[in-house]
Amino acid sequence: xxxxxxxxxxxxxxxxxxxxxxxxxxxxxxxxxxxxxxxxxxxxxxxxxxxxxxxxxxxxxx
Numbered sequence: 522x523x524x525x526x527x528x529x530x531x532x533x534x535x536x537x538x539x540x541x542x543x544x545x546x547x548x549x550x551x552x553x554x555x556x557x558x559x560x561x562x563x564x565x566x567x568x569x570x571x572x573x574x575x576x577x578x579x580x581x582x583x
Contacts, residue, residue, distance in 0.1 A: 526562065 528544050530537035548554050 526565075527558065 528541050528548065530541040548558060
């Protein structure tokens with residue numbers, strides 16, 4: 522089962538970047554996985570309303 526929000530790397534090292542690019546090429550070659558990832562990302566609520574409470578909690582705690 523696919524999960525996650527994309528492809529990332531932890532360190533800006535040649536090995537990590539190479540591994541991430543290789544994974545990206547693999548996703549691009551797998552049409553079903555690529556379409557799933559696109560739909561998954563487009564269905565996430567990126568609006569300000571989805572995070573405002575967390576920001577307000579931090580603000581009021583200062």
